[in-house]
Amino acid sequence: MTNRFQNYSIRQIHNGIKNEEFTSEEYVSYIIDRIEKKDEKINAFITVDKEKALENAKNIDKKIRDKEKIGILAGVVMGIKDNISTIDLKTTCASLMLSDYYPPYDATVVKRLKENGVIIIGKLNMDEFGMGSTTEYSIIGPTKNPWNLDYVAGGSSGGSAASVASGECTASLGSDTGGSVRCPASFCSVVGLKPTYGLVSRYGLVSYANSLEQIGPVGRSVSDVSTLLKIISGYDEKDNTTISSDYTEYDDLDLKETDQIISDLNKNKPFKIGLLQDLTNKADKEVSQYVYRSIDLLKENHLECDETDINSTEYALPSYYTIASAEASSNLARYDNIRYGFELNPEGYEWNSYYSDSRSRFGSEVKRRIFVGTYVLSSGYYGKYYMKAQKAKSMIKHELKTLFQEYDILVLPTVPILPFKIGEKIDDPLKMYLTDIYTVIANLAGIPAISLPVGFSGGLPVGIQLMADEFKEKNLLAVSTILERMVNIKKYADVF
Numbered sequence: 001m002t003n004r005f006q007n008y009s010i011r012q013i014h015n016g017i018k019n020e021e022f023t024s025e026e027y028v029s030y031i032i033d034r035i036e037k038k039d040e041k042i043n044a045f046i047t048v049d050k051e052k053a054l055e056n057a058k059n060i061d062k063k064i065r066d067k068e069k070i071g072i073l074a075g076v077v078m079g080i081k082d083n084i085s086t087i088d089l090k091t092t093c094a095s096l097m098l099s100d101y102y103p104p105y106d107a108t109v110v111k112r113l114k115e116n117g118v119i120i121i122g123k124l125n126m127d128e129f130g131m132g133s134t135t136e137y138s139i140i141g142p143t144k145n146p147w148n149l150d151y152v153a154g155g156s157s158g159g160s161a162a163s164v165a166s167g168e169c170t171a172s173l174g175s176d177t178g179g180s181v182r183c184p185a186s187f188c189s190v191v192g193l194k195p196t197y198g199l200v201s202r203y204g205l206v207s208y209a210n211s212l213e214q215i216g217p218v219g220r221s222v223s224d225v226s227t228l229l230k231i232i233s234g235y236d237e238k239d240n241t242t243i244s245s246d247y248t249e250y251d252d253l254d255l256k257e258t259d260q261i262i263s264d265l266n267k268n269k270p271f272k273i274g275l276l277q278d279l280t281n282k283a284d285k286e287v288s289q290y291v292y293r294s295i296d297l298l299k300e301n302h303l304e305c306d307e308t309d310i311n312s313t314e315y316a317l318p319s320y321y322t323i324a325s326a327e328a329s330s331n332l333a334r335y336d337n338i339r340y341g342f343e344l345n346p347e348g349y350e351w352n353s354y355y356s357d358s359r360s361r362f363g364s365e366v367k368r369r370i371f372v373g374t375y376v377l378s379s380g381y382y383g384k385y386y387m388k389a390q391k392a393k394s395m396i397k398h399e400l401k402t403l404f405q406e407y408d409i410l411v412l413p414t415v416p417i418l419p420f421k422i423g424e425k426i427d428d429p430l431k432m433y434l435t436d437i438y439t440v441i442a443n444l445a446g447i448p449a450i451s452l453p454v455g456f457s458g459g460l461p462v463g464i465q466l467m468a469d470e471f472k473e474k475n476l477l478a479v480s481t482i483l484e485r486m487v488n489i490k491k492y493a494d495v496f
Helices: 010-018 024-042 050-065 108-115 158-165 182-188 222-232 258-265 277-282 285-300 313-334 351-359 364-377 382-403 429-436 440-445 473-487
Strands: 045-048 077-081 119-124 148-152 171-176 191-194 214-219 272-276 304-308 409-413 449-457 460-468
Touching (some): 024 050, 045 158, 077 158, 108 171, 119 158, 158 171, 158 214, 182 460, 191 473, 214 222, 222 449, 222 473, 258 473, 272 285, 277 285, 277 409, 285 304, 285 449, 285 460, 460 473
Parallel strands (some): 077 119
C-alpha cells in the first residue's frame, strides 16, 4: 500500500484535489484501504461509512471537472468522535445504551464541516459517554496506541487521536471535558486543542458535563487544527453558550516566518510565557525534561520565559470529578428506555425491574460516576461536596485570571506520565483519574489549551500543554507554531 499521502496537511490535500493533481476519489480510496488494513489492530473506528464517503468524493471531483464552486475543505477526510451527532450515521457513545441510535440531525460542527466540503469517513471510538482517560471503557474494546499496540491511546477521545496518528483520517473532532482531547493527543503524538468554553457550539454533542465540555479539533499539525477551528467556531443560535465576536478569525500562521510571528506577539507589549514549575517538576522525569527543553527552544527564539506556579491546583481534580459526576448523573437520568435508550420489550416487566434492567446496560465507569454524582447532589451532601467544588472552581479561575495579567501563555506537561500498558490502571479508578490532573485546570477555568508533541521516550510520545486566557486562541496557536517548528518531530505512526 502506497503511503503517498501520509504527510499531507489539510491545505495540501485540498489544494491537490482542487488543482487536479489527484482526485478526491483517489484520496478517499487510499484512506479506506488504510482503515481496512490497519484498524483491525488499532480499533479507532466504531463505524466506517465507505459508500457515502466515496459518493461524496465523486461529487467533489465532478464539481471540479465542471468548474463549479467547492468548499474550502473539499476532499479532506475526517473522523468524528462517536458522541457527536451525525445524521443517518450511528452515534453510539461507545455504549450498549445507544448501540443502534441514528440521530435525525447533524451537530452544528458537523454541519459546518460538511458545508465546507469535508468528507466524514466514520465515527471514532471513545470511553463510554466520554467517561475515562484511556478509551478502555468502550463497548467495542480499547483503542490501541499506534506507536505501540500494547499501550493505551489515551481518552476519552482515543479514537480521534489514534486515527489521525495512524493516517486513517486526515483530522478528527473530539470532545474535551477534563482533557479528553489533549490526553490522547499527547499519548499519540498529534495536536489536540480544547477551545475556550463558548467558542465552539456544543449543539449535537451528547451531554456529559455541560459546564465543562467543549468540542475540539485533532490534527497532525498546528496549522491543521487552526484551519479546523476557523470553520467550527462562532455563534450558534442553537447553543446559547456560544459567543458572537471577531475571535473566530485566525491567521494562516504556517505561511508566516517565525520572526514575523514573534514580532506580532510583541506588538503591543512584551510577550511573556510562564512555566508552571511545581507541576512540571512533579511529572515523571522523562516528561519534565521535554517541557524544560521546550522552554529553552522558546527562549532561543527570544521569547521571555519565567517560572511561576498555581497555588490551588490541589483542589482541581476533586473539584472536577465532583462537578463532572454531578452533571453526568443529571444528564444520564434520561436514559431509561422510555425517553432514550436501546430497545427493551417492556412486556412482563413491572416498573422497578424494567427501570433497573434498563439502567444496568451502562458500563462500570458510567455507573460509578452516576453513583458519585447522585450522592454529591443529594440533600444531605449538596453543600458539603458540590457547592465546595464550585467554590474551588471559582478560586482556580480567579487565580488563573491573575496569572494571565502577567503572562500570555502558561506551559506545563499535558499528562504527568508516559502512556501506560492496556489494563495497567483499569482496576484502580483513582490512579486512572490522576491522568487528568494537569488537564482539568483548563476545563474548570473555561480557557483554551493545546497539547503538542515534543518528543519520545522509549518509543512512547511525550506532549506539552500550553494554556492561554479566554478567547486568546491566536496567542496559543502562534506560540504553538513556533515550538512545532523548533521541535519538528515525526507525528505519523507506521510502526506495525
